[in-house]
Structure formats: structure tokens, C-alpha cells
Amino acid sequence: xxxxxxxxxxxxxxxxxxxxxxxxxxxxxxxxxxxxxxxxxxxxxxxxxxxxxxxxxxxxxxxxxxxxxxxxxxxxxxxxxxxxxxxxxxxxxxxxxxxxxxxxxxxxxxxxxxxxxxxxxxxxxxxxxxxxxxxxxxxxxxxxxxxxxxxxxxxxxxxxxxxxxxxxxxxxxxxxxxxxxxxxxxxxxxx
Amino acid sequence: xxxxxxxxxxxxxxxxxxxxxxxxxxxxxxxxxxxxxxxxxxxxxxxxxxxxxxxxxxxxxxxxxxxxxxxxxxxxxxxxxxxxxxxxxxxxxxxxxxxxxxxxxxxxxxxxxxxxxxxxxxxx
Numbered sequence: 072x073x074x075x076x077x078x079x080x081x082x083x084x085x086x087x088x089x090x091x092x093x094x095x096x097x098x099x100x101x102x103x104x105x106x107x108x109x110x111x112x113x114x115x116x117x118x119x120x121x122x123x124x125x126x127x128x129x130x131x132x133x134x135x136x137x138x139x140x141x142x143x144x145x146x147x148x149x150x151x152x153x154x155x156x157x158x159x160x161x162x163x164x165x166x167x168x169x170x171x172x173x174x175x176x177x178x179x180x181x182x183x184x185x186x187x188x189x190x191x192x193x194x195x196x197x198x199x200x201x202x203x204x205x206x207x208x209x210x211x212x213x214x215x216x217x218x219x220x221x222x223x224x225x226x227x228x229x230x231x232x233x234x235x236x237x238x239x240x241x242x243x244x245x246x247x248x249x250x251x252x253x254x255x256x257x258x259x260x261x262x
Numbered sequence: 263x264x265x266x267x268x269x270x271x272x273x274x275x276x277x278x279x280x281x282x283x284x285x286x287x288x289x290x291x292x293x294x295x296x297x298x299x300x301x302x303x304x305x306x307x308x309x310x311x312x313x314x315x316x317x318x319x320x321x322x323x324x325x326x327x328x329x330x331x332x333x334x335x336x337x338x339x340x341x342x343x344x345x346x347x348x349x350x351x352x353x354x355x356x357x358x359x360x361x362x363x364x365x366x367x368x369x370x371x372x373x374x375x376x377x378x379x380x381x382x383x384x385x386x
Contacts, residue, residue: 126279130286137290170375173283177372180277181350184321224321224350257370258352259381262361 097200104197108190115186122179129176133169136162174256188222195219269386270294270311274304274318274327275348280371284317284348287375288382301325305333312339315386320349320356328356328363335364344385348373 094102140162146155195218205211216236223229271293273284278299285295296313298304300322308316316334318327325333327347334340344366351357352370360368366385369378 122279126282130282133286133290173287173375174372176279176283180280181371183277184350225352229353256372256374256377257350259367259369259377260357261367261381261385262365 097203097206101197101201104193104200108193108197111186111190111193115183115190118179119183122176126176129169129172133172136165136169140166184224191222192219268294269314270296271382272296272298272304272308272313272316272318274298274301274316274322274330276300276319276322280319287373287378290375291379293382301327301330301333304330308334308340309337312343314343315382316340316343316345317348317382318345320347320351320360328360328365331360331365332363344382346381346385348378 140159143155143158143162195215199211199215200206220229220232220236223232269292271288273281273288273295274297275281275284276299281297281299285297288295296307296311298307301318302324304316304318305325307313316331318330320327327349331345331347334343334345345364346367346369347360347365348369348371349356350371357368367381369381
């Protein structure tokens with residue numbers, strides 16, 4: 072890039088920055104929130120494509136493994152003694168690994184769901200702050216809190232949301248710790 | 263663990279990767295799996311052919327899982343079909359809504375394949 076075009080670029084950026092700075096603060100906030108939302112959407116889209124490929128590859132490999140297992144089980148008894156037993160032991164280990172992978176893939180689903188809620192919250196907040204009259208009304212804020220609170224699905228998430236809304240000093244630190252949670256599978260209840 | 267032949271499970275989830283994981287787990291145990299991406303699609307599939315069990319997510323576009331359970335329970339052919347909810351929702355309030363709609367059980371994601379199959383085995 073030549074020096075003259077570099078100077079021109081800088082001038083354009085400065086002009087854009089000045090124009091943005093001249094906007095009302097609520098519009099600047101909304102624009103920045105919109106930018107964050109777009110970034111998240113883009114990242115989620117790219118990740119979805121990679122994870123889809125990964126899921127397809129995993130299920131193909133797992134189905135091949137199952138076929139190998141079925142073939143190993145059908146080996147004639149005289150051939151299927153020592154080698155067959157070893158093969159079955161290896162396949163059992165593979166099966167355990169596949170079960171662990173099935174659980175791990177579901178955490179991505181949970182992650183994208185949370186990301187979706189964050190994106191919705193950013194968009195809702197951007198729309199909200201653009202209305203100066205609304206921003207001045209505590210009951211409108213309460214309505215927004217109530218709408219956003221419904222996005223939080225688990226008890227831990229809801230508690231953290233409440234803690235943040237209550238203005239707890241350590242809320243930010245506690246948020247990341249509480250939402251990190253153990254990588255355990257979920258509860259089962261029969262009615 | 264292997265299922266009785268020809269038992270069909272309707273798996274409903276708006277996430278393609280979740281549907282893949284459910285299908286993979288259930289087919290591996292010998293079940294036939296039909297899939298739907300939301301409650302509307304699932305209701306149509308269920309009306310077109312009987313299924314032995316419904317496994318549904320809650321939060322989905324067009325029709326959520328609780329509404330789906332309620333709609334299915336209103337059909338004569340689905341009065342006694344087991345319906346399990348598989349969801350990230352763990353709140354008591356939503357769980358009670360599911361129970362009132364007619365769900366048989368509630369499974370919080372992520373599921374453990376072995377436990378999911380054991381639960382299905384218990385209710386089928």
C-alpha cells in the first residue's frame with residue numbers, strides 16, 4: 072500500500088469515527104451491540120459447519136465400527152477364539168469412547184443454545200436503548216429483565232442471572248464459575 | 263442392549279447434531295428411528311404412522327415439545343404411548359408443565375447413551 076492511499080484510508084476511518092461519535096449515545100451503544108451480535112452469529116455459523124462435518128464423520132466411523140463388531144461376532148468359533156476375543160475387547164473400548172463422544176457432541180448443542188440466547192439478549196438490549204423514553208422507565212427495565220430471564224434454562228443460570236441483576240459485587244466472577252459447571256450428564260425423572 | 267424388532271421411535275429436535283446423536287444411539291440398539299425438526303413436523307409424522315415412543319426436545323420453532331405432547335395425547339392412538347422429554351430445561355416449573363401435558367418422563371441434556379436406552383427400555 073502506498074503512503075498516499077494509507078493517508079487517505081486513515082482520513083476515511085477518522086471521518087467515520089467522528090461521524091459515529093456525533094451520533095446520540097444510545098445509537099452508538101445499539102450499533103456496538105449490533106456489531107457484537109453479528110460477530111457471534113458469524114462465529115456460530117462457521118462453527119456449525121465444522122461441527123456438522125465432525126458429526127457426519129463420527130457417525131460414519133461409528134457405523135463402520137459397529138459393522139466390524141458384527142462381523143467379528145459372526146466369526147466361526149475355531150477362528151474366533153484368541154484373536155476374536157482380543158478384537159471384541161478392542162471394540163468394547165471403542166464403544167465406550169463413542170458413548171463419551173455422543174455426550175461431548177451434546178455440549179456443543181448446549182453451547183450454541185446459550186450463544187443464541189446471548190445474541191437475542193444483545194439484540195433486545197440494542198432495541199431497548201434506542202428508545203430514550205423507555206430507558207427512563209423502571210417498569211420497562213423490569214419487563215426487559217423478565218423477558219431475558221426466561222432465556223436462562225437451568226437453575227444455576229437463573230441464580231446467576233438474579234445475582235447479576237441484584238448487583239452483587241462478585242457477580243461477574245461467580246457467573247463464569249457457576250455457569251462452567253461440571254461436565255456431567257443430565258438427570259432423568261419418570262413421572 | 264437390543265430392542266424388540268420393528269419398535270419405532272419418533273425423535274424430535276431442532277438441532278441436527280442432536281438428532282444425529284439420538285439416531286445413532288437408538289439405531290445402535292436396534293430401534294427404528296423417524297426424525298422431526300419441530301412439533302408440527304412430528305405431529306404430522308405421528309398422524310401418518312404409529313410410533314412406539316416419542317422422544318422430544320422442548321424449545322423448538324413452530325410447536326414446542328410440551329405442546330406436541332399435549333396434541334398427541336389428545337389423539338386416541340397416542341393416549342398410552344410413552345413420551346419422553348429430552349431437554350436442557352431443568353426448572354421444576356417447565357417440568358411440571360410437561361407432566362401436566364402428559365409426558366412420561368423428563369431427561370435433562372446431555373444424555374448418557376446407556377442411561378437413555380435403559381430409560382426407554384423401562385417405559386416401552
